[in-house]
Structures are given as structure tokens and as C-alpha cells.
Amino acid sequence: MRTGISELASKLRKREISAVELTKTYIDAIEKLNPTLNAYVHLTFDTALKAAEKADQMLKEGDAPLLCGIPMALKDNICTDGLLTTCCSKILEGFKPYYDATVWEKLKAQGAVLMGKTNMDEFAMGSTSETSCYGAPLNPINTAYVTGGSSGGSAAVVCADLAVYSLGSDTGGSIRQPASFCGVIGLKPTYGAVSRYGLIAYGSSLDQIGPVTSSVKDAAIVFDAIKGGDKRDQTSVDYDYGDSLAERLDRDIKGMRIGVAEEFFDGINPEIKYKIMEAIALFEKNGAIIENIRLPALKIALPVYYIIACAEASSNLGRYDGIRYGYRASSYTSIEDMIVKTRSEGFGDEVKRRIMLGTYVLSSGYYDAYYKKACLIREEINREFDAVFEKCDALIAPTAPNTAFPLNHKVTSPVEIYLSDICTVPVNIAGIPAISIPCGKDSKGLPIGMQIIGKKFDEATVLQMAYFYEQNSGIDVGVYEGGARA
């Protein structure tokens, strides 16, 4: 098992290693592996070294927070003052925000050392990270495969140990699915648990920032550090989680009620289904009560998700007009022409498809049949989850119906790719928390992810169950050959 954040933190405190030394180890590993993996798209070594020096100072003064001096990474859609933030889109070419996302402000204050910004699907739209304008990141487990997406780079840097942890964003599975494909841990918190201020919006009512880590404890530590209400994000909630979640991971699962909905297993690769069933059996063996439950509305969760996410995206992405930041078309005949050219040249195909779908479902004559209907079904899905959580403490489901796709996997229609989000989108629709943790590998040696889904603001149960599984299954992330801690 890899050294976790707390062990690193204690080494830093004991001065067994300095933050600068640790950072340099990561720089070396990144320089060695990143040219192949393409997991980072912007490197920030200069500021990282300065941050590490500052962290060493904080450590020397004593009383430094747990994350002080720990090298980490941010997805390229999280705003960083003075540092490139491009959503891996040509349209945000050269964009350097002059403000920090709240999550980054919090981590920076704790002495975090940012190594760089990670690769992702353009504007977080995709499930393979291949729509990035910088080319796809490669899966460190097997570089012939994709990392998943959209937070593919965030999963890859943790998998290959090019960062101790990273932050991703999850709109329809974008943290959990790449975590599953890369065999690491990804937590999507409750909608509102973490501030979205400074997260470049895709689907505002679904987007949520969360950690990607190599252990459940690390996920809890990072979540502890980034959660909390923010007066700059009205949708955030100042929920009282009590003491640190990282300190409360050990919990007896005896008597815990775990729901298993057959809808989550429809059309799932049998190898994956088998591994998840094995995991469920482990919980049962240790005294958990398995409840078979139904969530009928899940059958239409996928189109509901795509309609809502794309409707919001079509509006959120209207602002990229070449006037205030980013790419601007070089020749044009009028301002209107400049805007159309900038957008047509600056956005990739998948983004255009989603903007078009979003425009369609909001346009007059279609609003009621698509957007409004989707919102009403969303309410129905919420009611079904509420009912289920009356009977269960948490649900177990696969994270994805398949393991990682081969790179450049040809599809007949974009819808084929959309279908791979089937297990993750219901969680975003309902705004509830879920974690993906590795639960074995398929016959090709590709990681399989298991999803543990909880009630709103019950990250504690989700993390405790994941921790139990991690401690008892014998499956952990392990050391990565060539990574910084190898």
C-alpha cells in the first residue's frame, strides 16, 4: 500500500523529508512519465517549489495543517489565480483567471503544493477525456486504454503517483468513472457540500468538486479540507459534519442496511457484476443486511441527465464569445461573425453537440416536452431515492457498466458513449454522495470500480463503508512503478 497523506504529513513534521524535497521527487516523476501519459496539461513547477518553501516554513513554525507541503493536482476547470485554466478547450486558450476557486483558496491556505492542472474532456463533456484539445491522457494501468473521463487526468496523476491527490469535478460521473478506470478512489460529495465558486460550469445543478486519492482515508482528509458553505456560492450548504470524517472511518458495519437495486445491474458487463456481487457478499458476511430494492425511474435517468446537463451547458457556454478572454477568431466581417467564428473554431465537436442539444430542449415548442419534463422526472427520481433511503443506509452499485475503453474506440453514435454513464448519473440527478473504489480487475487486467451511494450529507457512511471494504477486501491501490513514491 502507498504511503498515505497522514504518513507523509508525519514524515514532513519529523523533518525526515522536506516539502521541497518531496516536491522535487514529484517533479522528477512527472518529467519522466507525463510526456507519455499526458495527464497534466499545464505544469506549475515554479509556483510549486515556492509553495513548498512556504510549506516548509509553516511546518517549521509548527501547527501546520495535514495537507501542508503535500504535492497535489487540480483539474483544468478549477480556477487558479494567475495560472492557466483552460478546460482543455481551444476557446479558453491562454486564459489565466485573476481569482481562485474557493477549493483552491482553502487548500492553498493549508499549504498545498500544486504541481499542475490535469487533462480532461473539453469542458468536462465526455467519458474518456479524449475530447481534450491537448489529446487524451493515457491510462497508467495500460496505456492502450483511456483513463475515463471527464476527470481523466486527475485520476491518472493519482494512479501513476504524479500527485498525492487531485481534485476533479463530477457532473454525471466524471470523478467516479475515471477513478474506476484507473483503479483509484474518487468521491463525489453531496451537491452543495463543496463550493462551486471558481469551478468553470458545465451543468450547474449537477456539478460538484471532489477528491481523487489512492486511499479512502486520503479521500476523507481531502474532503474534510474542501467542504463547507461559501457565501460566494448560494447553492453551497454549511452542513455541520461534526468532527473530522478522516478520524471516524472505523465503524462496525454489522446491522448496516445496504440496498441493491437491480436497475443498476441492467446491461452491466458480467465480469463487473461478479466482482460487485463478491463485494456485496463480503459486507453480508460481516453482518450487513442486504436489501433488494427497486428504483424504476433509473431507466430514464440517462436522457434526463443529458437533457438537463446540456440545457444548462448551452447557457453556461454562451459567454465564450472571444470578447473578454480566451480565443478570438483572427478574421471576421462583423462582431456577430467574430462570435460565430470564434465559437465554431474554438469548441470541439462534442461540446458543439451538447450545446446544440441544450439549445434544442430549451427552444420554444420543445421546452415542455424535454426540459420541463426532465425536471419533473428528476423530482420523481429524488422521491424514489428518498424512499429507498428510508430503508437503507447506503446502496452498492457498479461505477461503470464496463472497464476502460481502448483508445480511439470507434462508436457508431455519440449515444453509445452516453450509455456508459448509466450507473453514475442518477447520483448527480439526486445530488447525493457516492464514492468509487477499486474492487478487482477484469480478465484484461483493467480495474473495476464499485460505487457506494449514500444519503444527502451522509459522506460519513459512504466513507466508512468504503474504508471497511478497503481494509477487508485485500484490494488497495498499491505502489506505482515509476511514480514518486515507488
Add this chain to the structure above:
Amino acid sequence: MAVSKTEIEKLAKLAKLSFSDEELERFTAEFDAIIAFADTINQSIEGGTEQIRSIGARMVPFETLRPDEVVPSLPSDKILSNVEGYNGFFGLERSKK
């Protein structure tokens, strides 16, 4: 529900996007599949007539809204830091070759 090329063009105009003829052909075909997929929501569950609001039923009381207190604005060189400025203005040529 099949979507015609004219309709795609109309949507493109609203979305401020343009497509070449070849792109338009491809897009129309793809869009048909996407709309057919979106249409599956109409196979089930009757829609209600409730008021649609953001983030479902979560509402906040008036008392929690932001108090009207001035926060200093940012200097205009920050505001303009991602673009060529013109004496403090955003700006651009109306046409460019």
C-alpha cells in the same frame, strides 16, 4: 422525432455556431440519434404541472439573501487582464482581415 437540416441550422444560429455542409450532414444524422435518445423520457411517467425552480424544492428565505453592502471592485487592469484593453475599455475591431 427526426430533426431537419433547416431546424439544425436554426438551432446553430441560436447557439452562435456555424457548420460546413459536410459537418451539417454529419451533425444532422448524429442529432437524430441524440433526439431519439432524449425522446425516451416521453415513454414514461406523466409530467406534472408544478412550478419548475432550480435545484428542486430548495428555497431560501428572504432574510438569508445578500445584504446590500459595497465590496471594493477590482482594478480595471485585472478585469482586462485576459484581453487587449483600450484605455480601460474592452474592445475590438468590428471587422478584421
Add this chain to the structure above:
Amino acid sequence: MNYEIVCGIETHVELATKTKIFCGCTTEFGGEPNTHCCPVCTGQPGSLPILNQKVVEYAIKAGLALNCKINTKSHMDRKNYVYPDLPKAYQISQYDEPLCENGYIELDSGKRIGITRIHIEEDAGKLIHEKGYTYIDYNRSGVPLIEIVSEPDISSAEEAREYAEKLQLIMRYIGVSDCKMQEGSMRCDVNLSLRKPGDPNFGVRTETKNINSLSFIQKAVMAEAERQADILDAGGTIVQQTMRYDEKTDSVTPMRDKENSDDYRYFPDPDILGFCIDEEKVEEIRASLPELPFDKFKRYINVLGLSEATAKQLIKYKKVAEFFEGAIAEGASVKNAANLIVGTIFSNMDTEEEKELFAIRISAAQFAALVKLADEKKINIGVAQSTLQKMLESGKPVEEFIKPEDLVGISDEELESLCKEAIDANQKVVADIRNGKDKAINMLFGYVMKKTGGKADIRKVEAMLRKFIGQ
């Protein structure tokens, strides 16, 4: 051919809050370009709007003053359209759940013009087109507005003007906006169609946008009604389009469409939660409303006994009414105070703007001190007027101009003896008067006034003279 005008007005009123609707930037007018800005009001990626409570409060205030029903549950929507002055490519507004609905404004005739709805929204930035370049200043971007939509109840140019005038006055009274049309803090869009009298159906309507003065509203309605009538008379049809009123030519012409589409794809803004206002809060806001112009008008007539014409002039400007009431509170008489304001003070103010601003150099208390001298007949009205004029010019109090010895006045006995003296000294004049040459009495007035240095009450002098002459 005779047509009936069917007209509705949409009015945008800028709210006088300290900060913008979704960020803490100041709403102050002017300033160097892009200096009242932040990530939120310039639509930077990742920024999020936070609704200003005062905006909601002011909109409710406006709604209550316009007799609206207040929706205790409301939310914000996005209105999507792309234009360089709109940094997010959507305007945050309200679509299907406006804060206020179903109100009215009553015209002098007693006719009520319905208010369909009032909603809150954000203003856009400012574009400047110059020599092949377009420049953008986002200082106004995010300034809060309310849009007040009337029913198509207006049926003449005069009614259109009166509606806008009343609306402006009410907004100023309740203090939610200064409604300066020339600065753009109040702008009107006029929707207008014609129909044959008795026809229950509406004709095709046009929208004349961004009218920035009250008189232009009246003129625009007139011009557009004439334009439409000419087309209809010639057998043509009206095209539904957006128009512009040109004050130089006093004509209405089609505007080049800034957007070829009006499919705004409204949907609830996912960044802003719906909000609720409890009934008690609404009542609290209602209780905080000042006396509204129409109520004040009625009180001035019925309670204070002013004439309709005077009352109308006094209530027309909030500061004037405040000044007037301030003087009354200091003990000035209603009649003299009102007459001196309308007569003397207004004669120093040529424009509506000056009266609205009412920037005078004396306080209501100083004014009252002067009025009281006239009330107590210590000075006559003529002296009061000329003294007031001097006070207005210098900003100095009444004591500077009227010496205590001036104030002693003339006792009735003194005046009687002076009148007798005048009669004795002018026997020929007295004879003329007795013979019917009534105007000759002016000679006697002149005599008395000269002796008293102009301080005598002329009516009293006349009464005494006539008594002694025996008329």
C-alpha cells in the same frame, strides 16, 4: 378612418441600491470604464451570482405602491441571447414567477391602467461604437432593474404620458429609484396597435424601444399611431417589429434588429435558489411605504384646503412636498407657504429637472420663519415675496433682510389717523370718488403707503378709507 389606440408600456427602472444585483460592486453612476467590476458582473468563468436582498425589497415596495399582489415564492430565470454588452450571454431575469403581479395606476380621470407584472433583472454593459471599433464598459453590467409591464389599457398619447409620469412619481416617492430618464435610470418601451372602434380583436402591434423622456412618450405614441393609421388607410398591413423614436424628426422608424431571433430559451437559473418572503415581511414593507402622491394630493385638497391646481404642483416633486410639509410643521400657514413656493420659488426654476432636484439655499425652517411674518401680518405679501427672493439668492435667513424696526408694523390707530390725514389733504380726490371715479382711490393708497414706507396692509387701508369716505 377612425382608429382606437391600444397601447401598453414596459418600463425599466434602475433601482437605487448601493450594490449590483448579484455582486458587491457599487452601482454608482459614472466612474472610469470597467472600474466598478468584478468576476461576477463581467461573466468570468467560474463566477457565481449572489442575489442582493435590497433588490427584492425594493421590487416589493414598488409592487405594493402599484397595488400589486406580491408572490411570496419567486425565483430567477435565465434569458439567453448573445450580445457583446451581456457578458454571460444570458440576462438573469424572472420569467414565469415574477415578484409582483396584478396591480394598477389610477389616472386623474379615474381610469385605471393595469400593471401585469413587475420583475427584477440585471442591466447590461455599455457599448461605444467609434471609427471601426467597438468598446465595452461593464460598469453598468449587473445594475439592478425592475421591469414594470402594463396592460394594453392605454388609449391615447396623453394617457401614455400620464401613466409614465405617475409611475415615475410613485417610484421617486417610495425612494426605489431616481427615475432620471435622461440618464437612463428609467426607460420606456411602448407597445402599440390600432383597431376599429368596437372591434374586440387586437391589431398587429409594434414595440418602440428605449424612449427616454416623458414628452417623447407622448410624441412617439402619436407618431406611431399616425404611421399605423396611414398604412391601414392605404389598405396595408402592419408588420410586427421593433421601432425607434427619433426626436429630431418626430417620427418612428424600424430598428435594425440586434438579434434575428427572440427565442430566449428561458429556464430557471440553477445558480440561484428560489426564495420565499413571508406575509409578515410583506406587511412590514407595506407599513414602511410613505404617503403616496395620490393620497397626498387628496389630503392637500380635503384636509389642507388647497386648490387642485396648487396641490398638483406641490405633490409633483417629492422634495417640494417634503419642503412644504416641513414648513407647515414649523408653523407656517398652508396658504402662504403654498403660494410662496408655487409663486416665488418655482419662478426661479425653469425646468422640471430643477424642480425635481429642488436645490434651494434655505431650509424649510428658514422658509417657515418668513412665512410666519406674513401670516402674522407683520409684513405684507409683497415684502414676503421680495424678501424670499433675496433669501433664495443669498441663502441667508430672513433676519438679514427684515430689521426688527421694520417688523413693529403700524397700529390700527396710527393707520386710521394716516387715512384721515390722506382724506383731509386730498378733498378733491375724495369728491371725485364720491362722484363715481372709483379709480381715484389709488391716489389715497399712494399717500398712505408712502407715509408707512410700504408696510401697511393694503386691504386694511382700503377698508378704512372707504369707511371714512362713507362708501
